[in-house]
Every structure is written in structure tokens, then in C-alpha cells.
Amino acid sequence: MEPLWVFVGALLAATAVHVAGFLSIDCGLDAKFNGRRDTYTDIAYVSDDPYVDGGMNHRVAAKFDVSSRSENRRTLRSFPSGIRNCYTLPTESGGKYLVRMEFFYGDYDGKTSPSFEVHLGSNYWDTFRNSDFWWSEAIFVAWGSWVPVCLVNTGGGTPFVSTVELRPLLPSLYPQVTVDESISAFARKNLGADTIYRFPDDPYDRFWEWEVSSLWANLSTKKTIQREDSFAVPIPVLQTAVAPVNNGTVLHVGTWNTYKSTFEFKFFLHFSDIQNTQLRQFDIYLNDYEWYKKYSPPYLTADYVYSTGWYKATEGTYNITLAATNRSMLPPMVNAYEVFNRIPHDTPRTSPKDCYDFDFDFLRNMILNFSFRNISFITQITKF
The missing domain is CATH 2.60.120.260 (Galactose-binding domain-like)
Structure with a gap:
């Protein structure tokens, strides 16, 4: 089943606090x-x-x-x-x-x-x-x-x-997860940085591994970013991002190969524009399919785009690419991403x-x- 991309406006930031019960x-x-x-x-x-x-x-x-x-x-x-x-x-x-x-x-x-x-x-x-x-x-x-x-x-x-x-x-985190559908982290990456973040930067102690590429230009800011509540990406993760080198118009985010043909995936891209000089607008492609058109990340505010349905590529290879539109004056960029595969439940819980x-x-x-x-x-x- 081919997923649809969903864009959700950013919500008011929540203060990062230690969550009891570890x-x-x-x-x-x-x-x-x-x-x-x-x-x-x-x-x-x-x-x-x-x-x-x-x-x-x-x-x-x-x-x-x-x-x-x-x-x-x-x-x-x-x-x-x-x-x-x-x-x-x-x-x-x-x-x-x-x-x-x-x-x-x-x-x-x-x-x-x-x-x-x-x-x-x-x-x-x-x-x-x-x-x-x-x-x-x-x-x-x-x-x-x-x-x-x-x-x-x-x-x-x-x-x-x-x-x-x-x-x-918190119940508001990862609203896609229910008693009858669990997910497994296939990848979670912090882009444009050289540090792995977890607790206390992430109050839920998720691992945000860094990733670099010779095809990327690193972006960063020390300005405060307004966080949202559905994924609560840590502020230090949102303060870095990547764009194509040499102001290119296409950003290749990643390629993933699965070792199980039965795996089904959901993709979550996390954004916060840290440059506010000109229009930044791009289309999002998954395996050459155009999934979201004319997306513009908000300035210093966390946002995300995710696939609502489970996606399974016949050949087991997945690619995500961001391509600037003709109107865009700035190259595409992304701060972080998460890839999850589905944990099928044998019977309803x-x-x-x-x-x-x-x-x-x-x-x-x-x-x-x-x-x-x-x-x-x-x-x-x-x-x-």
C-alpha cells in the first residue's frame, strides 16, 4: 500500500523535563x-x-x-x-x-x-x-x-x-502507535552534527545518531527553536541541518536496504528552517514517487512530514529525495529523520x-x- 504524506502544523513547545519511571x-x-x-x-x-x-x-x-x-x-x-x-x-x-x-x-x-x-x-x-x-x-x-x-x-x-x-x-507522542500496532526503530538520525544525543537532551532517552555525507553542507544555529508535541525532537537536534553542497537543488536524504522482504516502513522527516532570508520550497520523493509537493519548513519552529500508511518496496530498497521547486530561492534542507518498521501483532490485544x-x-x-x-x-x- 502506498502511503500518503501528511503535513501537520507545529504545536507549542513543551519544556523538556525528566520523565519519571525509567x-x-x-x-x-x-x-x-x-x-x-x-x-x-x-x-x-x-x-x-x-x-x-x-x-x-x-x-x-x-x-x-x-x-x-x-x-x-x-x-x-x-x-x-x-x-x-x-x-x-x-x-x-x-x-x-x-x-x-x-x-x-x-x-x-x-x-x-x-x-x-x-x-x-x-x-x-x-x-x-x-x-x-x-x-x-x-x-x-x-x-x-x-x-x-x-x-x-x-x-x-x-x-x-x-x-x-x-x-x-506521553500519550501524545507517536500517535500512530496503538495497542494493536507497535513500531520498531530502523533508523533515527541527527543531521549536520557530530554528536549522538540521548538523555538528558532527549527527556525520553531516544538515541539520535549523527550522520555525515560529502554530498551535504552542514547548517547550524544557536537560536531557540519552538518544539512540537507529537515527536518532541530535542532542540539540539533541530539546531543543525543539512542541505546539498554548492547550493544544489536536490538533496539525497538516504538509502535503506532491508534484510527482510516482509518489512513495512513509515518515514518521518523533521524540519525547522534556520535560515530566513529567502523562500525555501521543495518536493519530497520516496523511491521516485512524489509524495509531498511544495513544502516550506517554518522558521525556527519544529515541524514534520510523515507517511500515514505502511510502505513496502518490492525490491527492498528505499530512497528519500528532496528537490527544490522552480520558485525556491534556497536549496532543500532537513534536520533529522526517523524510519520505523511495523511490528505485526499476531492477534488483537x-x-x-x-x-x-x-x-x-x-x-x-x-x-x-x-x-x-x-x-x-x-x-x-x-x-x-
Whole structure:
């Protein structure tokens, strides 16, 4: 299905504040070090013992176990036994959350980095594919007072994980996400900068990775930018942007290739014009299709353009290009972008609050008390 581009006027900025309810799990961390604070973010990390059964604690190989590396990437938990091993994360039914898992192999077992799947409840989320370091992020609406995130052994080696992080989101963020439709971050880029932003610059602790290209000219400003509420892009991210080099008329934003032909994508482009001297107007193309015509980013005000439908290219390659119109006096520009793929749900979710004759939390506690968190049965219960 071909998506339609939607343009939404920017809303009044919200003050960036720390959002309560962060859960940051340092997998493999000895419980006696609970509350250890991250050097860079000052976020407190806890041991994973209360959230998972089974598995083995490890430290990365000595050559990677150095003080210059973040502490939560120096320990990990592996799962040599069982097909499915799950972390049980506390949530509020109906609440919106970001969950992120980080994986740093660090040659902990002296073998080859494995491949395995990651599931959100009973639904496929992503695949770890023989990488040294990788992270995956999902946004979902909780369907109960706890949500399992699971590592699934697919025969490619022993699954492992370094950190599991849960961040509550405001209901207004990512309005496309519902209890029956979750999304996985395929890419999130901060353009025109050389810094990765996360908390505290982003109060929701999203990763905004920087990206550069010899085809881009970097733009920046120190002026205040008015933020909007649907995506709440951090102000430092909006204070940089890219345009074509040499005042070109076409800006190639990016090309993405998917490793799964079944993936469906949504694209989110974030704008705030930081030059207000002349008209800037351009058309937006996705894989050579004209998706939005004559767009002009507002001056020092956050805005966005996104695809409402899910898009699946037959050949598995995706391109986004911005082309200046004949009226435009300035080249096209963009500040940041996000690409999400869909997490299909096997069955419609039902909030446990709607199951008047079924004590969901009682069953959950019974299962945890009997240490059944690491078997596949638990993920089937989340379908009630």
C-alpha cells in the first residue's frame, strides 16, 4: 500500500523535563552494584536478577573491559538453555513506552557473534545478526501490567543481551502507535552534527545518531527553536541541518536496504528552517514517487512530514529525495529523520482491565513465583 504524506502544523513547545519511571537494567550486573549511575547520563542502572530467570552472567573479554567503555556494555547475560528467554518489564496497562535492548558481544566467549531473534511479547520485533554492537528499539502501548521482551534462539548461536531499558512516553507522542500496532526503530538520525544525543537532551532517552555525507553542507544555529508535541525532537537536534553542497537543488536524504522482504516502513522527516532570508520550497520523493509537493519548513519552529500508511518496496530498497521547486530561492534542507518498521501483532490485544472474569495479575505473579519466565508459555498469556 502506498502511503500518503501528511503535513501537520507545529504545536507549542513543551519544556523538556525528566520523565519519571525509567527502568534501566544492566544485564549481568552483580546485584550488590544496584543503583550504579551511568557516567555519561547519570541514569541509575540495576541488576537484571529480579526481571529474568535463567541465563549466565559474563564480562566482555579483557581487551574490551576498559574504563573508557560504558560500564553497562562491559557485562552481559547469555542464555545457552531454552528456546525463548524473557525479561518481564513492569508497565501500566494502556501506557505508551519505548523499550530498547543493547547488545555488545565483546568476544565474551571467544567464539563468533551469534544471530537470534528478539520478540515483543509473542510478536517478532527484530533480528540480531552477527554484530559486535547493535541496539534495537520498539515503541508500544502496554496491554497489561507487565510486558515480556524475549530473546529467541533460532539455531545461530547463544542469545545474549547487555542492557534492557524501558522509558514511559506521553500519550501524545507517536500517535500512530496503538495497542494493536507497535513500531520498531530502523533508523533515527541527527543531521549536520557530530554528536549522538540521548538523555538528558532527549527527556525520553531516544538515541539520535549523527550522520555525515560529502554530498551535504552542514547548517547550524544557536537560536531557540519552538518544539512540537507529537515527536518532541530535542532542540539540539533541530539546531543543525543539512542541505546539498554548492547550493544544489536536490538533496539525497538516504538509502535503506532491508534484510527482510516482509518489512513495512513509515518515514518521518523533521524540519525547522534556520535560515530566513529567502523562500525555501521543495518536493519530497520516496523511491521516485512524489509524495509531498511544495513544502516550506517554518522558521525556527519544529515541524514534520510523515507517511500515514505502511510502505513496502518490492525490491527492498528505499530512497528519500528532496528537490527544490522552480520558485525556491534556497536549496532543500532537513534536520533529522526517523524510519520505523511495523511490528505485526499476531492477534488483537485486549487490556486485562477488560477481562472482568480473569485475574491477569494474579496469574502473572503465580508464574513469576514458580520461575516460569523463561519458557514460551508466558508469552501466550499476554494475548488475553
